[in-house]
Amino acid sequence: MKQLSVKSKITLWLTLLMALLSGLLLAFMVIISRSVTTRTYRTLLSQTLRSNAVHVSLTDGSLDFDEEFRFYQNGVTTLLYNRNQALLAGQVPVGFSSQEAFESGSIRTVSAAGTQYLMLDLWVPSGWDNGLWIRGLVEAPENEYVTQNLLRMAAIALPLFVLLAAAGGYIIVRRSFRPLDTISAAASAISEAKDLSRRIGLPPGKDEFSRLAETFDQLFERLERSFEAETQFTADASHELRTPVSIIKGACEYARKYDETPEDRQETLDMIYRQALKMSNLIAQLLSMTRLEQGTERPAMEPTDLNTLTKQVIREGNYDISRITADLSADAVVRGDAALLSRLLRNLIDNAFKYGRPDGHVWVSARREHGEILLSVRDDGIGIPEEHQEKIWQRFYQVDSSRSDDASGAGLGLSMVDQIARLHGGYMTLESTPGAGSSFTLHLPSA
Numbered sequence: 001m002k003q004l005s006v007k008s009k010i011t012l013w014l015t016l017l018m019a020l021l022s023g024l025l026l027a028f029m030v031i032i033s034r035s036v037t038t039r040t041y042r043t044l045l046s047q048t049l050r051s052n053a054v055h056v057s058l059t060d061g062s063l064d065f066d067e068e069f070r071f072y073q074n075g076v077t078t079l080l081y082n083r084n085q086a087l088l089a090g091q092v093p094v095g096f097s098s099q100e101a102f103e104s105g106s107i108r109t110v111s112a113a114g115t116q117y118l119m120l121d122l123w124v125p126s127g128w129d130n131g132l133w134i135r136g137l138v139e140a141p142e143n144e145y146v147t148q149n150l151l152r153m154a155a156i157a158l159p160l161f162v163l164l165a166a167a168g169g170y171i172i173v174r175r176s177f178r179p180l181d182t183i184s185a186a187a188s189a190i191s192e193a194k195d196l197s198r199r200i201g202l203p204p205g206k207d208e209f210s211r212l213a214e215t216f217d218q219l220f221e222r223l224e225r226s227f228e229a230e231t232q233f234t235a236d237a238s239h240e241l242r243t244p245v246s247i248i249k250g251a252c253e254y255a256r257k258y259d260e261t262p263e264d265r266q267e268t269l270d271m272i273y274r275q276a277l278k279m280s281n282l283i284a285q286l287l288s289m290t291r292l293e294q295g296t297e298r299p300a301m302e303p304t305d306l307n308t309l310t311k312q313v314i315r316e317g318n319y320d321i322s323r324i325t326a327d328l329s330a331d332a333v334v335r336g337d338a339a340l341l342s343r344l345l346r347n348l349i350d351n352a353f354k355y356g357r358p359d360g361h362v363w364v365s366a367r368r369e370h371g372e373i374l375l376s377v378r379d380d381g382i383g384i385p386e387e388h389q390e391k392i393w394q395r396f397y398q399v400d401s402s403r404s405d406d407a408s409g410a411g412l413g414l415s416m417v418d419q420i421a422r423l424h425g426g427y428m429t430l431e432s433t434p435g436a437g438s439s440f441t442l443h444l445p446s447a
């Protein structure tokens with residue numbers, strides 16, 4: 001049974017059920033038809049006998065019939081006996097014993113010479129001490145014959161019926177299950193060809209299979225996207241790590257050959273240190289982003305005051321205080337992870353200085369607008385050309401990678417900013433004019 005396909009199991013079950021139902025139906029039919037025929041014969045006997053009884057009487061000891069009296073009618077034989085139970089008139093069926101005791105009003109079954117009879121006696125009184133027995137006999141219905149006929153019909157009809165049910169059931173089940181075959185064929189083609197761009201592509205419908213196929217297609221879509229993202233990420237990450245590694249390698253080779261004075265060595269060591277720092281920052285950032293993405297590092301959502309947080313970030317950031325203006329007048333408490341929000345703000349302020357003019361200024365402000373809390377970092381620096389504004393949120397994207405010196409990042413900062421904003425149920429917006437400056441704004445739901 002375990003080896004059978006679902007299609008076969010359903011068909012088998014339907015067939016067995018049909019066979020069982022047909023059997024039960026047949027049994028019912030036999031029982032009911034038997035009882036109906038018997039009842040019909042009893043009614044016939046009773047009615048015929050009672051209507052005959054009206055047409056006969058015993059007048060002064062002798063029988064008196066009128067012309068409507070029938071000794072044999074509708075298969076019912078009528079016999080007339082005197083009160084001593086001696087036959088007065090009528091033809092007793094061959095082999096029927098006349099010894100059967102009389103009993104008025106009740107129908108009994110008697111058998112005689114291999115034939116079953118239904119028998120009814122009526123007592124018709126005459127005067128005060130005389131009377132007449134009227135006995136009616138009818139051959140009992142041959143139930144066996146009825147049953148046999150039914151069984152013969154059933155023997156032909158029922159298997160046909162069951163076969164029809166099985167075939168119909170199988171066809172319907174097979175049709176309904178066809179989409180499942182398409183789904184599993186597509187899924188295995190995807191897995192065998194390792195081709196994530198393939199889709200099942202069932203025509204849209206409301207049944208379970210269409211929904212299943214749609215869910216699978218969405219799953220493949222997501223798999224494909226995350227697979228592409230992973231491939232891109234791995235390529236970018238290894239590329240980013242390769243640069244500092246080859247700089248370190250080059251520096252070591254150069255130092256071995258040409259560095260003679262302690263000053264030369266110191267310079268090389270500084271360079272190696274800066275590159276190592278860059279690598280370690282990059283790895284730390286990548287790790288943190290991956291953890292956030294995978295949910296291993298979960299943000300602690302606690303009431304956090306963005307004003308306090310901003311002051312702290314500015315204080316700890318070692319920035320040139322004379323070049324920062326902070327407008328922190330509004331009440332700006334949000335639900336969020338203070339450490340992550342600090343990281344977001346630090347990235348934005350770092351960028352504002354990094355891409356600002358040498359003597360430029362940075363403005364940080366927290367305010368409320370339309371039920372949101374906004375935290376903006378604005379600079380009067382180089383700005384970002386329109387065509388780059390969408391892309392700067394992608395990992396490793398840099399507008400002008402030649403600009404980024406040793407100390408700068410690898411194009412991960414804004415991608416992390418965006419990730420942190422989304423983790424807090426918020427989003428980032430950017431307004432920027434090349435040559436005039438940029439303003440990055442974090443939008444958060446208020447606590």
Ligand code: ADP
Nearest residue numbers: 351352355383392398399409410411412413414
């Ligand atoms: P990184 O600073 O490490 O290059 P980010 O993800 O922080 O990476 O920024 C991506 C790019 O966006 C930067 O390379 C830079 O070109 C641009 N950018 C970010 N902030 C600013 C800013 N305040 N002004 C101008 N350009 C910016």
